[in-house]
Amino acid sequence: MRYHPLTDADRAAMLAKIGVSDIDALFADIPEAARLTEPLDLPTSRSELEVERAMSALAAKNTSAASVPFFVGAGAYRHHVPASVDHLIQRSEFLTAYTPYQPEIAQGTLQPLFEFQTQVARLTGMEVANASMYDGSTGCAEAVLMAQRLTRRSRAVLSGSLHPHYRDVVETVSRLAGDEVVALPADLAGAEDVAAHIDETVACVVVQTPGVFGNLTDLRPIAEAAHAAGALLIAVFTEVMSLGLIEPPGAMGADIVVGEGQSIGNGLNYGGPYVGLFATRQKYLRQMPGRLCGETVDADGRRGYTLTLSTREQHIRRDKATSNICTNSGLCCLAFTIHMSLLGDLGLTRLAKLNHANAVLLADGLASVPGVEVINETFFNEFAIRVPGNAADVIEALAQKGVLGGVPFSRLDPQAGLDDVILVASTEINTDTDRAAYVSALTEVLA
Amino acid sequence: MSMNTQGRPSAPADGTASAAPETFTGNKALMIEEPLLFEIGHVDNCGVDVPDAPDIGSRLGGLERSEPAGLPGLSEPEAMRHYVRLSQKNYAIDLGIYPLGSCTMKHNPRLNEKMARLPGFADVHPLQPQSSVPGALELIDTLAGWLKEMTGMAAVAMSPKAGAHGELCGMMAIKAALEARGEARSTVLVPASAHGTNPATAALLGYGVKEIPARDDGTVDPQAVADLLDDTVAGIMLTNPNTCGLFERDVIAIADAVHKAGAYFYCDGANFNAIVGKARPGDLGIDAMHINLHKTFSTPHGGGGPGAGPVVFSQALAPFAPLPEVVGEGDDLRLAEHRADLPQSFGRLTAFHGQMGMFVRALAYMMAHGSDGLRRASEDAVLNANYVRAGLSDLMSLPFGDRVCMHEVLFDDAFLKDTGVTTLDFAKAMIDEGYHPMTMYFPLVVHGAMLIEPTESESKASLDLFIATLRDLAIDARAGKTDRFSGAPYHSPRRRLDETRAARQPRLVWTPAEPVKEAAE
Secondary structure: OOOOOHHHHHHHHHHHHOOOOOOHHHHHHOOOEEEOOOOOOOOOOHHHHHHHHHHHHHOOOHHHHHHEOOOOOOOOOOOOOOHHHHHHOOOHHHOOOOOOOHHHHHHHHHHHHHHHHHHHHHHHHHOOOOOOOOHHHHHHHHHHHHHHHOOOOOOOEEEOOOOHHHHHHHHHHHHHHHOOOEEOOOOOOOOOOHHHHHHOEEEEEEOOOOOOOHHHHHHHHHHHHHHHOOOOEEEEEEEEEHHOOOOOHHHHHOOEEEEOOOOOOOOOOOHOOOEEEEEHHHHHHHHHHOOEEEEEEEEEEEEEEEEOHHHHOOHEEEEOOOOOOOOHOOOHHHHHHHHHHHHHHHHHHHHHHHHHHHHHHHHHHHHHHOOOOEEOOOHHHHHHEEEEEEEEHHHHHHHOOEOOEEHHHHHOOOOHHOOOOEEEOOOOOOOOHHHHHHHHHHHHHOO | OOOOOOOEEOOOOOOOOOOOOOOOOOOOOEOOOOOOOOOOOOOOOOOOOOOOOOOOOOOOOOOOOOOOOOOOOOOOHHHHHHHHHHHHHHHHOOOOOOEEEOOOOOOHHHHHHHHHHHHHHHHHOOOOOOOHHHHHHHHHHHHHHHHHHHHHEEEEEEOOHHHHHHHHHHHHHHHHHHHOOOOOOOEEEOOOOOOOOOHHHHHHHOOOOEEOOOOOOOOOOHHHHHHHOOEEEEEEEEEOOOOOOOOOOOOHHHHHHHHHOOEEEEEEHHHHHOOOOOOOOHHHOOOEOOOOOOOOOOOHHHHHHOOOOEEEEOOHHHHHHEEEEOOOOOOOOEEEEEOOOOOOOOOOOOOOOHHHHHHHHHHHHHHHHHHHHHHHHHHHHHHHHHHHHHOOOEEEEEEOOOOOOOOEEEEOOOOHHOOOOOHHHHHHHHOOOOOOOOOOOOOOOOOOEEEEOOOOOHHHHHHHHHHHHHHHOOOOOOOOHHHHHHOOOOOOOOOEEOHHHHHHOOOOOOOOOOOOOOOOO
């Protein structure tokens, strides 16, 4: 087997040194009744070529985003990732390192984490950020738990702008942790008055902007209402690219900002791995979940970085920890950091403008299709349309015509009664030809 | 001094100075000091060419950014140098043995990276129509099938994002199963040797944690468990093989006692890599167990993730598994995404369906190994750990006696007693020898723990040098040569970091230095 360096002669010599007669003597603690005597009922070992052949056959059955006009978003977005990003994250020293528990020989992981935290804090307009969560949805649930710890209140109000998957994750964790969640109905029109649901029993209000339907929300009045009641505002985004163009939640009074960072540096990967971004105010630092990288000096007085404030974490605090999170999204944050370093303000702003313009062009194009209504007055690179009939059927018919036209809202939330709504995203990857193909396919499907 | 005909020296001069002078740059040949991105980048610089956006008006509703974020950019060559230089300050499994006990740093086959980047896996969206991703569903279903066969369990939840997330998933299923029985139990039993994630997970779900003391031999005494069990206990969280590197030989008796009390048995599967093909958790009475794909099945740790933590379930817990789930058979696979499909499910654990990129890598690893290679990997991992034990047992101290271990061997600091050298010092001295240290001060049940897991990826020659190095260190420590330890590491890109300062004056983001005030006349 190509991955195993020991030879049979090595094994024999090693067993002799250990002083046992055969390998099974090393497994003698396993109760006899539970020892496997037969091989597992699985295929035997395969060459690299054979594995590649089998895997490629499976992959070929899927329609990849690059192969069709592609407008699917709703929490994961297809963007162009520079070739240098993927090259760099595949360097052995990044790819095959462990969590940087020995900082003397892990500055290569730690310094980019410090850069990542700084980038996330600046992008969200907050003071501190952690070294990533699994993804936006789990980060959102952790933010709610953090707000409950900070306010010592248990009730969370979830806006109807929140992605239904995020809502579901928060509800799952809260229900099993014994906390109360008030989820407002899906807010297609962007007209919800979330402030009316805040009172002195509320730990936090969770608002997504751009929302799941694409609408942009001015968070300032909500932050004011929350703070007046002693509650915290958790701002959520699923499209981090939007922060290149719109006012960051930190500048609008948010106390905790969480979101999905996949759009920068990371591919679609059928849902994961992604990278959760988590930022907050300095004063809430010690209630933050997840790993933190901090600056310090070494024995020679040289600047260096190390994981810090680990007294919040499970490996020190055990059942008193702020979270059970351990492994996070290290390599995905590195991809984020490298891509963001290549973009800078200049590239990010230009890219965000291109995304917005492409979405505006698409919205205008789709609005011209008979029977189609574009719902949004405001949006970044994703918006909602209403179609005559069942949205899931329309999306399926579009797929048959070779266009992946978005996400039927009913797939995210079948209970919402919005069976005729499609979420449509357009990024820099879409061309005029893609948009024309969408408009003409949708026209045919609805005819 | 010998020279060639152009007068160019071709061999070092006799009496070459041995002490290295300080360099102007602070660099040491290939080891280059690298500033922060924020010190070398500029907001007007950019490494990505983006076309101009057509000017067609904004739909941002007046919510445009009022000021730029302040993110510096780098051109592509600058970015390459910045991150390549930084990378060279890292230890990595591709450089040498990475003997972190319980973390399982094994070789990461590059075939897996290549497969994960096939457009049919890497460039598909989690919400595109199911009819456009049959291969993705088949891959998930195939991987689930392998995991079930290897563990002898009835079902598997694929969505947990890492080991600790898997623990949460397993304990949520246990809580949901108890609720379905109309029971609200309040306590979870956790051995003293457990990973910190276990009590943290139980506490997150509102359970009180009762600690099971370790037996003198490093394993859990079934009587100690039985003494703690009553109808308030929801379950036990047990790591097997445990974090002392020992197989819990009374695991079946423990499982029986737990089940008799109406509780469930959660197994932390972090160490499953020791027993693949040798024993199946399903035959040990386990109800739920997470599997770290990034440990047992070689998906890269990436400097701290991403992981993937699928959870296998017994028949009793299977109905409570999270959404979504791939259901159906053969060509008729589909994703069950809603409660209407799986009414007893405890709900959704994460936005989409798990770490697909990790699934591809893990399945490629499994297919390459096959049933024969997987068993051999476990055997070699255990063989290597015992070889390290045999090579060091006369000089270093084994807290539970010189007995057979599984895939990792646990030493304590008794052999360093009265030397003035601590476990930390010993570990740091290993860095100077070119090794990543072992896991230190974990598990908590022995003093000054050193937990060594070589994995099956090490050759005999690699282990022989490793053992010889540790022997040399142990001899020096006991001979009172403390200089080698107390200041170590001397040769790494950084020496010991001041962790107290990092925690007391936290600097977690970069801020520009205060502008230097002009000196008054």
